[in-house]
Amino acid sequence: MSIAWYILRRLGVGLLLLVIASFFVFCLLYISPGSPEQVLLGGRPSTPEIIGTIRAKYNLDDPFLVQYGQWLLDAFRLDFGESIVTDQPVTTVLTDRAGPTLALALAGLVLTIVIAVPAGMYAAAKRNTSGDRMVSMLTLLGSSAPTFAVGVLLLYVFGVSLEWFPVFGNGTGFTGQLHHLVLPAIALAVTQIAYVTRQTRAAALRVYEQDYVTFARSRGLGRSLIWRRYALLNSSLPIVTATGLLLAYTLGGAVLVEVTFSREGVGSLMLQAVQSKDIPVVQGLVAFAAITVTLVNLGVDLVNLAIDPRLRKEVTG
Amino acid sequence: MTDPTTTAPAPGDQLSGAPLLAVHDLAITRWPGGPPLVTGLDLELRRGETIALVGESGAGKSLSARAAIKLVPAGLHVTGEVRFQGEDLNRMDEEAVRAVRGGGVAMLLQDPFTILNPLIRTRTHLIETLRSSGRRLSGAEAADEVTRRLAEVGITDASVGDRYPFELSGGMRQRVALACALAKDPALLIADEPTTALDATTQRDVLRLLRSVQQARGMGVLMITHDLRVAFSISDRVYVMYAGGVVERARPEDFLAAPAHPYTVGLIRAEPPTGYRREQLDGIPGQVPAPETVSHQCAFADRCSWATPECTTARPPLLAVTDVHASACRRREEIAGELLADLHAAWEPATVPDPPAGETVLRVAGLRKSYQRDRSTWAVDGIDFTLGSGRNLGIVGESGSGKTTLARCLLGLEEPTEGSIELLGTDVSRYRSLDREQLRRVRGQLQCVFQDPYSSLNRSHSVGFILREALSRRSPEAGPAPSVEELLDRVGLAARYAGRKPVALSGGQRQRVAIARALAIAPKVLLCDEPVAALDVSVQGQVLQVLREVSESGTQLLFITHDLAVVRQMTDDLVVLERGKIVESGRTEAVLDQPSHPYTARLVGAVPTGDAEWLS
Ligand SMILES: Nc1ncnc2c1ncn2[C@@H]1O[C@H](COP(=O)(O)OP(=O)(O)O)[C@@H](O)[C@H]1O
Ligand code: SF4
Numbered sequence: 001m002s003i004a005w006y007i008l009r010r011l012g013v014g015l016l017l018l019v020i021a022s023f024f025v026f027c028l029l030y031i032s033p034g035s036p037e038q039v040l041l042g043g044r045p046s047t048p049e050i051i052g053t054i055r056a057k058y059n060l061d062d063p064f065l066v067q068y069g070q071w072l073l074d075a076f077r078l079d080f081g082e083s084i085v086t087d088q089p090v091t092t093v094l095t096d097r098a099g100p101t102l103a104l105a106l107a108g109l110v111l112t113i114v115i116a117v118p119a120g121m122y123a124a125a126k127r128n129t130s131g132d133r134m135v136s137m138l139t140l141l142g143s144s145a146p147t148f149a150v151g152v153l154l155l156y157v158f159g160v161s162l163e164w165f166p167v168f169g170n171g172t173g174f175t176g177q178l179h180h181l182v183l184p185a186i187a188l189a190v191t192q193i194a195y196v197t198r199q200t201r202a203a204a205l206r207v208y209e210q211d212y213v214t215f216a217r218s219r220g221l222g223r224s225l226i227w228r229r230y231a232l233l234n235s236s237l238p239i240v241t242a243t244g245l246l247l248a249y250t251l252g253g254a255v256l257v258e259v260t261f262s263r264e265g266v267g268s269l270m271l272q273a274v275q276s277k278d279i280p281v282v283q284g285l286v287a288f289a290a291i292t293v294t295l296v297n298l299g300v301d302l303v304n305l306a307i308d309p310r311l312r313k314e315v316t317g
Numbered sequence: 318m319t320d321p322t323t324t325a326p327a328p329g330d331q332l333s334g335a336p337l338l339a340v341h342d343l344a345i346t347r348w349p350g351g352p353p354l355v356t357g358l359d360l361e362l363r364r365g366e367t368i369a370l371v372g373e374s375g376a377g378k379s380l381s382a383r384a385a386i387k388l389v390p391a392g393l394h395v396t397g398e399v400r401f402q403g404e405d406l407n408r409m410d411e412e413a414v415r416a417v418r419g420g421g422v423a424m425l426l427q428d429p430f431t432i433l434n435p436l437i438r439t440r441t442h443l444i445e446t447l448r449s450s451g452r453r454l455s456g457a458e459a460a461d462e463v464t465r466r467l468a469e470v471g472i473t474d475a476s477v478g479d480r481y482p483f484e485l486s487g488g489m490r491q492r493v494a495l496a497c498a499l500a501k502d503p504a505l506l507i508a509d510e511p512t513t514a515l516d517a518t519t520q521r522d523v524l525r526l527l528r529s530v531q532q533a534r535g536m537g538v539l540m541i542t543h544d545l546r547v548a549f550s551i552s553d554r555v556y557v558m559y560a561g562g563v564v565e566r567a568r569p570e571d572f573l574a575a576p577a578h579p580y581t582v583g584l585i586r587a588e589p590p591t592g593y594r595r596e597q598l599d600g601i602p603g604q605v606p607a608p609e610t611v612s613h614q615c616a617f618a619d620r621c622s623w624a625t626p627e628c629t630t631a632r633p634p635l636l637a638v639t640d641v642h643a644s645a646c647r648r649r650e651e652i653a654g655e656l657l658a659d660l661h662a663a664w665e666p667a668t669v670p671d672p673p674a675g676e677t678v679l680r681v682a683g684l685r686k687s688y689q690r691d692r693s694t695w696a697v698d699g700i701d702f703t704l705g706s707g708r709n710l711g712i713v714g715e716s717g718s719g720k721t722t723l724a725r726c727l728l729g730l731e732e733p734t735e736g737s738i739e740l741l742g743t744d745v746s747r748y749r750s751l752d753r754e755q756l757r758r759v760r761g762q763l764q765c766v767f768q769d770p771y772s773s774l775n776r777s778h779s780v781g782f783i784l785r786e787a788l789s790r791r792s793p794e795a796g797p798a799p800s801v802e803e804l805l806d807r808v809g810l811a812a813r814y815a816g817r818k819p820v821a822l823s824g825g826q827r828q829r830v831a832i833a834r835a836l837a838i839a840p841k842v843l844l845c846d847e848p849v850a851a852l853d854v855s856v857q858g859q860v861l862q863v864l865r866e867v868s869e870s871g872t873q874l875l876f877i878t879h880d881l882a883v884v885r886q887m888t889d890d891l892v893v894l895e896r897g898k899i900v901e902s903g904r905t906e907a908v909l910d911q912p913s914h915p916y917t918a919r920l921v922g923a924v925p926t927g928d929a930e931w932l933s
């Protein structure tokens with residue numbers, strides 16, 4: 001079996017899972033309080049004509065499974081209907097809002113990797129010294145600090161008091177957007193850094209006890225080579241997996257951060273949609289999250305495959 | 318070693334000049350001033366010389382070896398001098414030591430499965446080592462070097478360079494590791510049990526290779542091993558360690574001609590002889606103490622039959638017997654004659670019993686087992702044998718020959734693909750088709766003892782509980798049940814052990830508990846899968862003796878092992894397995910003395926003999 005076939009199969013499985021998930025997403029319409037047409041009606045006047053139009057448009061007169069099938073077919077064409085608040089197509093709303101959140105997630109990820117991996121490796125190298133204890137203390141602090149509290153603190157200190165960074169919005173132009181991204185990205189990254197640092201430290205400690213590291217040292221290999229090619233490379237599987245996990249669930253963190261910093265993004269959209277019971281948008285968002293999780297998981301597996309020849313062997317047989 | 322007329326290779330006095338490695342008063346403690354792990358070690362190794370550090374596990378061999386390349390595990394505290402070519406490594410900083418490592422001193426470790434970085438290829442291992450001394454290598458030069466270095470360790474298959482460790486066999490990995498260790502042309506190679514994890518034939522190949530490289534380069538070798546015969550075959554001088562210190566130092570032939578320490582004599586006696594069967598397998602009573610409990614007395618006093626009260630008043634220093642032989646026994650002169658007699662007593666071959674075979678207890682016919690769905694390979698490929706009451710049967714073969722698969726089929730842990738297994742008239746080849754009553758009867762007739770007793774003993778219960786539980790499963794037909802105390806007594810453990818939990822036992826004691834548990838049921842057949850492979854020599858003998866006594870009282874042994882010396886001591890008949898097939902079978906003695914199949918001959922030839930010829 002080749003790698004391409006493996007990817008294809010994984011995509012197939014992912015798609016299958018997405019279809020299963022889609023059923024629950026569709027059901028959101030039925031489990032939200034009120035009848036479907038009332039939900040879809042939103043704030044509009046409840047005249048028989050409008051209700052009739054809605055029933056026709058969403059096929060509410062068809063049997064349940066037919067409705068679902070129709071919805072699924074539309075969903076495949078990335079058509080989740082219109083927002084009942086703004087009447088814009090859900091897909092348009094989503095694509096408008098996805099950019100800033102993606103930027104936020106990527107900025108958070110970059111911060112996490114750039115800080116957490118070296119910090120974890122450093123702590124492992126200096127195990128049981130004051131440096132290691134310092135890192136451990138900071139990770140404890142970081143992992144126990146709620147994201148929104150960190151956000152508010154940053155906002156207050158660097159936004160309001162020092163006025164180094166803007167306190168709300170997405171900003172315009174590249175530098176403007178980057179400037180607006182700094183505090184939110186830090187707020188998002190704090191818990192992630194704590195988590196990945198701890199994972200990295202643990203993985204590196206495990207690796208550092210291995211015979212192959214002792215053997216590498218006994219051959220007089222340079223310190224940096226040992227850290228890179230032995231400790232880091234062999235710790236990278238758990239690190240990549242941990243990072244992927246964070247990325248897959250960034251949306252949760254993004255809600256808090258985007259609300260705190262009044263950013264327009266998928267996270268804040270989620271909150272608005274839930275608050276205004278904008279079910280089509282919620283459905284689109286959940287589908288979006290499910291796709292993200294699937295793709296990130298695939299990405300993680302591919303990176304691990306690239307790192308570990310034993311996994312490649314398993315895949316290619 | 319079992320042959321007292323052995324002549325050893327060049328003794329140390331032919332090699333002159335300043336020592337390559339001089340260790341003086343080395344001590345390793347858990348923390349500064351903490352409990353000692355290694356105490357007052359003195360050691361000298363000259364250029365071109367091979368010395369061996371031998372001793373049982375925990376004696377401090379590996380720690381001492383690591384100290385010689387300054388790679389003692391972090392957290393431990395090292396004092397004393399470790400001079401390599403005159404420079405004290407202990408006083409050097411990490412960068413200076415790094416320059417010595419690889420090119421001055423190199424090290425080879427025990428486990429070929431963990432010694433190489435699993436994520437990089439053979440060639441990367443070699444090239445990174447070659448380049449680490451600042452040497453510039455172009456791509457083409459590097460490729461040439463890789464080929465040349467691999468050829469030096471006997472690897473001519475060019476594709477090995479491109480392989481990852483997991484794609485190579487254990488012996489191959491150890492060769493690659495050796496090539497890496499030699500890549501910077503070290504003056505001293507430390508080899509920490511480099512062949513312990515390998516099959517006997519591979520062990521001999523790797524040791525021969527090591528020896529030829531050593532001779533070709535005039536390299537010094539510090540060989541760590543628990544196997545006295547290996548030490549005697551490969552080295553010019555041997556240091557025997559016990560509980561953190563050296564108790565005897567001599568040339569191989571001196572140990573046999575003029576033994577000077579009771580511990581070494583005990584070790585030599587404990588090794589089951591390869592060439593003949595011995596009347597009594599004794600080992601050394603008791604177990605190795607923790608070094609800190611014996612720092613002010615002779616460490617061996619508790620187990621020594623020559624001990625006097627003075628032996629426990631101070632630690633006897635290592636003193637010269639001759640100019641090439643030193644012993645840390647304070648009575649070495651008065652008891653020399655007795656030690657020699659003791660050693661010779663172990664060389665008395667016993668008459669080999671040839672008991673008549675009684676009724677057939679176990680019959681295996683046409684047994685085959687494949688783990689693949691497409692049956693592309695057979696782990697066990699057509700095995701027939703019978704086990705008659707009164708005669709113990711041994712099954713030998715190298716790793717991968719199908720021994721364990723066979724055992725698992727017999728125990729119902731795997732279902733045979735084809736063939737039948739008949740135990741006292743019951744067909745047990747399909748355990749799933751047995752009814753409750755049959756299953757109960759089968760379990761009462763067949764019991765097992767595995768290599769690792771710890772994993773098979775319930776850790777949360779006391780020994781007494783474990784044995785009582787086993788006794789409760791004993792069937793009434795098996796006769797009156799013994800008490801827990803009687804069971805413990807049969808395996809040579811005092812009654813107080815009933816209150817202990819498995820954690821609080823040594824490896825040998827756990828194995829005895831596992832045997833006692835099997836005996837509780839009074840089985841007809843006791844299946845032993847490498848029962849002493851994980852035990853130290855001094856304890857092996859005790860466990861083997863227990864098993865022998867078991868077999869003399871109505872329980873037949875089906876003894877699976879890779880160790881030909883052990884199988885000779887324990888069995889009447891022998892079956893030799895190669896890749897799932899029986900290549901030879903017959904009376905144990907006849908098969909081992911006149912092997913008729915080349916595979917058997919190769920196995921027999923690979924057993925360490927303890928003389929230098931073995932590696933030439
Ligand atoms: N990293 C370590 N920390 C604490 N104790 C250790 C460490 N490594 C080994 N020891 C202890 O040191 C003693 C000697 O160990 P070792 O040198 O490995 O013995 P050997 O190689 O002869 O089997 C043992 O009691 C072992 O438990
Ligand atoms: S010093 Fe005493 S106890 Fe130690 S080995 Fe000699 S006789 Fe035995």
Ligand SMILES: [Mg+2]
Pocket residue numbers: 378379509510
């Ligand atoms: Mg060791």
